Amino acid sequence: MTALARFVRQGVGWILPLLLLVVWEVAARLGEIPKNILPAPSDVGAALWKLSVSGEIFRHIYVSSWRALTGFAIGGSIGFALGLANGLSDASRAVSDTTLQMVRNIPHLALIPLVILWFGIDEEAKLFLVALGVFFPIYINTLHGIRTVDPQLIEMGRIYGMSRIALFVKVILPGALPSIFVGLRYALGIMWLTLIVAETISASSGLGYMAMQAREFLLIEVVVLSILIYALLGKLADSAARLLERVFLKWHPAFQLQ
Amino acid sequence: MNIALRDAQPAFSPQVRFEGAPFLAAPKVQAPAPDAGAAFAFQGVRKAFGPKAVLHGLDLTVPAGAFVAVIGKSGCGKSTLLRLLTGLDAPTSGAIAFEASGAKDPARLTRVMFQEPRLLPWARVVANVEVGLSHLRSKAERRRTALSLLADVGLADRADEWPSVLSGGQRQRVALARALASRPRILALDEPLGALDALTRIEMQQLLERIWLQQGFTAVLVTHDVAEAVALADRVVLVEEGRIALDLEIPLPRPRRRGSPELARLEGVILEKLLGSAA
Numbered sequence: 001m002t003a004l005a006r007f008v009r010q011g012v013g014w015i016l017p018l019l020l021l022v023v024w025e026v027a028a029r030l031g032e033i034p035k036n037i038l039p040a041p042s043d044v045g046a047a048l049w050k051l052s053v054s055g056e057i058f059r060h061i062y063v064s065s066w067r068a069l070t071g072f073a074i075g076g077s078i079g080f081a082l083g084l085a086n087g088l089s090d091a092s093r094a095v096s097d098t099t100l101q102m103v104r105n106i107p108h109l110a111l112i113p114l115v116i117l118w119f120g121i122d123e124e125a126k127l128f129l130v131a132l133g134v135f136f137p138i139y140i141n142t143l144h145g146i147r148t149v150d151p152q153l154i155e156m157g158r159i160y161g162m163s164r165i166a167l168f169v170k171v172i173l174p175g176a177l178p179s180i181f182v183g184l185r186y187a188l189g190i191m192w193l194t195l196i197v198a199e200t201i202s203a204s205s206g207l208g209y210m211a212m213q214a215r216e217f218l219l220i221e222v223v224v225l226s227i228l229i230y231a232l233l234g235k236l237a238d239s240a241a242r243l244l245e246r247v248f249l250k251w252h253p254a255f256q257l258q
Numbered sequence: 259m260n261i262a263l264r265d266a267q268p269a270f271s272p273q274v275r276f277e278g279a280p281f282l283a284a285p286k287v288q289a290p291a292p293d294a295g296a297a298f299a300f301q302g303v304r305k306a307f308g309p310k311a312v313l314h315g316l317d318l319t320v321p322a323g324a325f326v327a328v329i330g331k332s333g334c335g336k337s338t339l340l341r342l343l344t345g346l347d348a349p350t351s352g353a354i355a356f357e358a359s360g361a362k363d364p365a366r367l368t369r370v371m372f373q374e375p376r377l378l379p380w381a382r383v384v385a386n387v388e389v390g391l392s393h394l395r396s397k398a399e400r401r402r403t404a405l406s407l408l409a410d411v412g413l414a415d416r417a418d419e420w421p422s423v424l425s426g427g428q429r430q431r432v433a434l435a436r437a438l439a440s441r442p443r444i445l446a447l448d449e450p451l452g453a454l455d456a457l458t459r460i461e462m463q464q465l466l467e468r469i470w471l472q473q474g475f476t477a478v479l480v481t482h483d484v485a486e487a488v489a490l491a492d493r494v495v496l497v498e499e500g501r502i503a504l505d506l507e508i509p510l511p512r513p514r515r516r517g518s519p520e521l522a523r524l525e526g527v528i529l530e531k532l533l534g535s536a537a
Binding site: 153155156157160166174177251252253 | 369
């Protein structure tokens with residue numbers, strides 16, 4: 001009974017998208033939506049089948065995911081390291097924070113022309129943009145998390161004779177974790193966004209490239225398909241982050257509601 | 259016996275003086291261990307934050323194993339006194355001398371319990387108690403000791419809970435177990451029961467008294483609750499404008515009956531002094 005209730009509760013969110021899908025299909029079949037504006041869901045499904053059989057789509061997904069995750073790993077780890085350094089050391093913060101805050105206010109996508117001049121349309125260009133995009137949310141939230149750890153707990157740790165390492169591992173890092181996760185989830189969104197833009201502007205493989213090529217040949221169902229895959233990948237990344245949150249923040253009252 | 263001085267300045271020749279009632283040895287109800295508590299003495303301690311002096315040459319001698327309550331209005335310097343005692347701050351001048359026979363580690367001489375429990379929300383209850391046991395090498399021994407400490411404060415069955423699911427009184431009991439974990443010679447209590455409701459407060463007072471009687475540490479309780487001070491302490495020290503304005507023995511036997519006429523009389527004496535000098 002409770003399992004059924006849970007199933008119903010989780011399933012209820014899918015009713016509206018399914019209904020939309022049905023309405024869309026019917027409207028397209030009846031010719032209410034012209035084929036060159038929006039293809040029917042079944043056409044998109046057919047495109048997915050064709051590209052799957054040829055294996056082309058998996059190659060694009062693989063290339064795009066590799067770019068996204070590599071760029072994220074580079075930018076995220078630099079942002080995390082600088083966030084830690086500036087959160088823990090006043091000297092480090094005094095030296096670098098002003099500069100970083102200034103750079104932060106430049107929209108990283110505005111650098112695309114410059115990045116193309118620097119790196120051409122090779123992998124480096126896309127990795128650079130993704131890394132730059134995810135750097136700031138991770139940096140700012142790590143810094144914020146560390147600087148807002150309850151000073152009373154830090155004082156407690158000192159009184160109980162914790163070494164600097166113990167203080168960091170047992171008090172400061174766990175205290176900063178909720179904020180770091182906010183940065184992580186925000187960064188994952190930026191990661192896909194940046195990659196889509198970068199791939200549609202300059203690429204010779206990847207989902208963005210697939211969509212742009214399909215546009216040239218007026219294969220509108222492939223364009224829609226690539227948008228849907230982006231949405232799915234974004235959702236997948238967010239779910240992974242949520243899962244990590246549930247594992248690492250299970251002490252947090254917000255995650256104790258079953 | 260060895261004297262540990264917690265100050266860079268040379269100690270003044272101890273000029274121990276007492277205002278109020280003459281000081282007598284703390285009545286020993288029972289002696290748990292011969293060297294369970296440590297004696298300490300504030301010798302002409304002055305503490306200033308910038309131009310503002312909080313303590314003006316304070317002298318206070320407390321024998322080992324005593325239970326002293328420090329009361330006073332907010333801003334009178336009582337919390338500063340506790341911070342000096344626990345080494346969180348250093349005196350501007352004067353010295354604090356400790357006398358603890360056989361003490362090995364000066365860092366574990368005093369422990370403090372705050373008004374807030376200050377538990378790590380991301381550590382289970384038992385792990386929070388283990389924070390106070392970092393001097394034990396073996397992990398199994400830390401766990402075993404922490405569990406027995408939790409049993410002492412009546413929370414053995416909550417060892418694997420998160421602190422967020424405990425009530426305020428239970429959290430404060432975990433904090434007490436953690437503070438007692440390293441067997442401190444002096445336990446400093448900074449209004450630890452201030453945020454609790456009246457009934458939980460009385461329960462906690464009884465728990466505190468029982469554990470103090472069992473373990474024999476020196477207890478210094480800072481509070482603004484005069485009833486709590488006279489119910490628990492052997493001696494009540496009233497701090498006013500950075501000086502000791504009253505030093506009163508509470509020579510009543512334990513367990514003390516709340517609401518007894520003697521307690522009420524002593525409470526009246528202290529309140530009169532506390533409020534009378536305000537006018």
